[in-house]
Amino acid sequence: MTLKVHHINCGTLRPFSARIVNGTGSMLSPGYLVCHCLLIETNDGLVLVDTGFGLGDVENPKRLGRVTLAITRPLLNPEETAARQVIGLGFNLEDVKHIVLTHFDVDHDGGLPDFPKAKVHVFADEYEAATAPRNGWKRLSPNRYLADHWAHGPDWIIHQLQGEEWHGFDCVRAITNSLPEVLLVPLRGHSYGHCGVAVHTPDQWLLHCGDAYGYRGEVDIDHPHNTIGLRLEQWVMQDDQRARMHNKDRLRTLIRDHGKEVLVFCAHDPHEFARIRDAGQNQVQGHGNGLLAASDA
Secondary structure, eight states, rough: OEEEEHHHOOOOOOOOSSHHHHHSSSSOOOBBBOEEEEEEEEEEEEEEOOOOHHHHHHOOGGGGHHHHHHHHHHHOOGSSHHHHHHHHHHOOOOGGGEEEEOOBHHHHHHHGOOTTTEEEEEEHHHHHHHHSSSHHHHHHTTTTTOGGTTTTTOEEEEEEEEEETTTEEEEEEEESOOOEEEEEEETTTTTTTTTEEEEEESEEEEEETTOOOOGGGGSSSSSOOHEEEEEEEEHHHOHHHHHHHHHHHHHHHHHHHHHHEEEOSSSSSSSHHHHHHTTOOOEEEEEEEEOOOOGGO
């Protein structure tokens, strides 16, 4: 089956200080991050990987909480929502049959209410952490586990941590038997049940790493590095530091050993998003459309 993959930004973030967050620019100019989501055309309908912010967040930003609004300063443009972009591509909202969440942070699951008929795929650990948080302060944190985003009662598909080996990662499984090209890849650390999503195209795998890392320099195989701002954010939000650092090491190994086979990218790096988009990735994958090697992302 031939897949068509659209790379879409479903939420622009403008945290303070481009120098601190992006590593370049002025200390006083705003930073710039994206919410890199995937819309995949398949024979089994549309598959959405993460949703970014939703129309409900645009209409009622206060529900995101003062901390989130003050720190991330989201643009909340309705045209950036997955719902508007799905319609803009000529589809109906009901055409989205599956949503795969890397995790439950508000900038990843805000669009769930816009697709009430979709099946929503998550790992069991992430679902349990969101519905019955283990950590008291995170239960109250507006940047995680905002129940408004699933108050409509999604059609949850809860996946257990089991499956096959994939490029050095264990317990990898397809989201459904009818879509063996879309895989859940455990990447615990940022959250209890955080996962990546691998998509098999004719010539190359795509691996959406969610928030397993946030800056392209973190997976530089020769000189790993990060910005001060994102390093702090990752430390504050992590649920398991050891697992997070271990999985980041494994991603660098994946790039080193399989960089021509697997294109690795995260959810928020605007440089990665722009390079993939500008390389013509919003076309049928694997038919001479200038795919990037993961080591160049």
